[in-house]
Structure formats: structure tokens, C-alpha cells
Amino acid sequence: MNSDDGFLPQVSVVVPVYNGEMDLPELIESLRSQTYPPHRVEYLLVDNNSRDRTSAILETAAKLDQITIRHLTENQIQSSYAARNKGIRASTGEIIAFTDADCRPESDWLENLVKPFVDLEIGIRAGEILALPGKTILEQHADRQNTLSQKHTLAHPFCPYGQTANLAVRRLVLQQIGLFRPYLTSGGDADLCWRILRETSYKMYFAENAIVRHRHRSTIKQLQSQWYRYGESNKYLHELHSVDLMREFTTGEYFYRLARWLLREFPLAAAKSAIGGADLVDLFNTPIGLLNVRARSMGQRQAQLPESAWDIERF
Structure with missing residues (x-):
């Protein structure tokens, strides 16, 4: 995207972080590589009561001048949705985008995610989620099944939704229907999208070329925890x-x-x-x-x- 395109809204990228010291260096490097004009975007990284070196890493990153990184904390509620709400309330952007600490956005991710908002009927934009290279059989299994692909959630039989690993929402929409449910621990992305699509006239757009790469679980314990949360999400949304x-x-x-x-x-x-x-x-x-x-x-x-x-x- 360049200035000739004419549509360069201010963007806020919100990332909840919990014990992210192993992921943050690569994530921050991915954010630095974004092609979206750096003076039009802020990155709000919200520490959700981490017990490792997350806070120190974010403090250091916030002092760098290549991109605007804001270090926030949410220590009252242990929930990624509460952390996202903290970032939303502190944000200044017309468009609010979301990804996760263990994700690696491709360099043109934000540029491709934001472009369709030039259409004022679009309230939500979901980009694609692909796998980072994995070596274990469990990672390869998840990759082959496209476990995290937005194509699954966008085809949901009740109502489509996008996962917060790669999602953008118009600020005006959130002002209308509210933010995430802060005490929800699973299913909050579906809940937010469903409220938007069922309570307003805004539409959702799928951007297959706005790509975030996500690391699949590499151990049985991690994989079972992931699918257990999917079950919790079904019950909560039910x-x-x-x-x-x-x-x-x-x-x-x-x-x-x-x-x-x-x-x-x-x-x-x-x-x-x-x-x-x-x-x-x-x-x-x-x-x-x-x-x-x-x-x-x-x-x-x-x-x-x-x-x-x-x-x-x-x-």
C-alpha cells in the first residue's frame, strides 16, 4: 500500500501476551517488517500477568523507535479477552486488528487486512492462518488437517466468525455492540463476531492474502489442552x-x-x-x-x- 491509494486509516494492533518471552522476539521482528506505513499504526502488547521475562522484553521494545510499541498490563482478570479489551480501550486507531504472541504475521499482513475497510459496509475482516513449519508428528497432523484455518470458522453452520489470531474490526462497530466478554476464557472471538453480524448490518470479509503463521502444538498435553478448550468454547457459546x-x-x-x-x-x-x-x-x-x-x-x-x-x- 502507498499514499497514492488514498486509504490509510490509523490502525491499532492489539496482542495479548501471557508468558511470552520465547515468542516475543520473533513476533516483534514480524511487526517491524510490516509494509503498512509505520506512522499510521500502533502496536499495543498487553501483558496478562506473565510470570517470565515478558514485561522486561516489552519495556525494552517500547523504547525502540522503528515502530510504535505500547506496553500495557492487565493483571486483574486472567483472560486473553480482558487483555484485548485493555488494548482496545487504550487504542487510537480507526481499525483495530488482533493477533497472538505465538503468531508470525507475514510482512504484508496488515496492509492486506486493512484494505477492504475502504468499503464502509465491512465491519470485520478475517485473514488466513497457516502453520509455521513443524517437525513433530502432532504438528504435521494439525497442519495437514488445516486445524487453525479460518475457512473452518467462516463456514460455521450457525454463523461465520474469525479467530482473533488474525482479525480486524472497525472501531465504530465495537462502540456500537461492545467489546469482548472479559471473563470468558474460550469462544470470545466467535461471540464477538456473532454479536456484530447478528445485531448490526455490517458484513465480514475474508482476506486469504492477509496471512498470519501460527505454531501448532508439539506435545500431547498441549494438543489435548487445545481441543479441551474447543469443547469449553462449544459449551459456553451453546x-x-x-x-x-x-x-x-x-x-x-x-x-x-x-x-x-x-x-x-x-x-x-x-x-x-x-x-x-x-x-x-x-x-x-x-x-x-x-x-x-x-x-x-x-x-x-x-x-x-x-x-x-x-x-x-x-x-
């Missing part, structure tokens, strides 16, 4: 929006899929692997998927929406 989102395998379906893998899929994949036609992901795709489904089911069953999660913060 209650907040009175819509049936509870997807769960029965015990019979679960064991049927496992038996089919053992008796049919695994032998076929093993035979292909012997001649170089399959890899470990092909061999163990089904059991990894079943573990994910089990974790999501547990999240759905065990999640309890707190009364405070109904609260919507305002500017």
Missing part, C-alpha cells in the same frame, strides 16, 4: 447464544473408528509406508484425531459458564 453446538462421539462410534483403523486403515498405511507412499502422519492420523475428539468431549461435559461471563465491556 449457553450464550442458545444454539446447539455440542458435537460428541458416542462410545460405540469411538470404538468403531478405532477398530476400523486397527483392522483396515493402519495395515493399508503401513503397506504404503513400506514402499515410501505414506509417512507417520498417515499411520497415526485416526488415533490422533480420536484423542482430539475425546478431549473436546471432555471440555464440553466439564465446562461451566460463570455468571460473570455474561458481562460485556463497553468503551
Whole structure:
């Protein structure tokens, strides 16, 4: 984008950070590389009660003059949505964009994310989320399944939504419908988008060329935690929006899929692997998927929406 295009709104990028010392150096470098004019963007990085060197790293980054980095803190509520609200309320931009500390926006991410807002009917813009290179079988499985792609959430049968790893919203929209629910711990991105699309006339735009790369989970514990939160999100959104989102395998379906893998899929994949036609992901795709489904089911069953999660913060 250049000045000849004429549309250069002031942009605020909000990033919640919790124990992000390992991710922040690469994230900040990605922000420095953005092609959007630096004098038209501020980056608000909100420390959500981290216990590592996050605060020190952000303090140092805020003193650099290449780009405008503002170091904020949200220590009262342990929730990424509360941290995002802190950033929103401190922001000055006409457009407010979101990404996460463990994401790596490509250099033209912000430029491509902001362009469509020249159309005043567009209230939300979702960019694509692709995987960072992964070495473990779990990372490769998630990559092959496009687990984090916005194409899944934008095709949601109830109402489309974009994930906050790569999302932008017009400030006027948030002034109209409110901010994130600060006490919600999962599903807040869907909740915000659904309120916008169902309570206003604004439209959502998908920008496939506005790319953020995200690191997939590399351990079973991390992967199960991710899918458990997906289950919690289903339960919370089920209650907040009175819509049936509870997807769960029965015990019979679960064991049927496992038996089919053992008796049919695994032998076929093993035979292909012997001649170089399959890899470990092909061999163990089904059991990894079943573990994910089990974790999501547990999240759905065990999640309890707190009364405070109904609260919507305002500017």
C-alpha cells in the first residue's frame, strides 16, 4: 500500500501476551517488517500477568523507535479477552486488528487486512492462518488437517466468525455492540463476531492474502489442552447464544473408528509406508484425531459458564 491509494486509516494492533518471552522476539521482528506505513499504526502488547521475562522484553521494545510499541498490563482478570479489551480501550486507531504472541504475521499482513475497510459496509475482516513449519508428528497432523484455518470458522453452520489470531474490526462497530466478554476464557472471538453480524448490518470479509503463521502444538498435553478448550468454547457459546453446538462421539462410534483403523486403515498405511507412499502422519492420523475428539468431549461435559461471563465491556 502507498499514499497514492488514498486509504490509510490509523490502525491499532492489539496482542495479548501471557508468558511470552520465547515468542516475543520473533513476533516483534514480524511487526517491524510490516509494509503498512509505520506512522499510521500502533502496536499495543498487553501483558496478562506473565510470570517470565515478558514485561522486561516489552519495556525494552517500547523504547525502540522503528515502530510504535505500547506496553500495557492487565493483571486483574486472567483472560486473553480482558487483555484485548485493555488494548482496545487504550487504542487510537480507526481499525483495530488482533493477533497472538505465538503468531508470525507475514510482512504484508496488515496492509492486506486493512484494505477492504475502504468499503464502509465491512465491519470485520478475517485473514488466513497457516502453520509455521513443524517437525513433530502432532504438528504435521494439525497442519495437514488445516486445524487453525479460518475457512473452518467462516463456514460455521450457525454463523461465520474469525479467530482473533488474525482479525480486524472497525472501531465504530465495537462502540456500537461492545467489546469482548472479559471473563470468558474460550469462544470470545466467535461471540464477538456473532454479536456484530447478528445485531448490526455490517458484513465480514475474508482476506486469504492477509496471512498470519501460527505454531501448532508439539506435545500431547498441549494438543489435548487445545481441543479441551474447543469443547469449553462449544459449551459456553451453546449457553450464550442458545444454539446447539455440542458435537460428541458416542462410545460405540469411538470404538468403531478405532477398530476400523486397527483392522483396515493402519495395515493399508503401513503397506504404503513400506514402499515410501505414506509417512507417520498417515499411520497415526485416526488415533490422533480420536484423542482430539475425546478431549473436546471432555471440555464440553466439564465446562461451566460463570455468571460473570455474561458481562460485556463497553468503551
